């Protein structure tokens with residue numbers, strides 16, 4: 001049995017917003033720890 005990389009990433013826990021603690025979906029701006037609503041708007 002070979003564990004595919006895709007399977008590995010599936011098992012990763014979802015990233016939580018550091019502000020509202022809600023699970024965040026994968027986004028392009030993955031460098032932030034806050035969701036869209038909590039991230040500061042310039």
Ligand SMILES: [Zn+2]
Pocket residue numbers: 017018019020021022034035036037038039
């Ligand atoms: Zn948030």
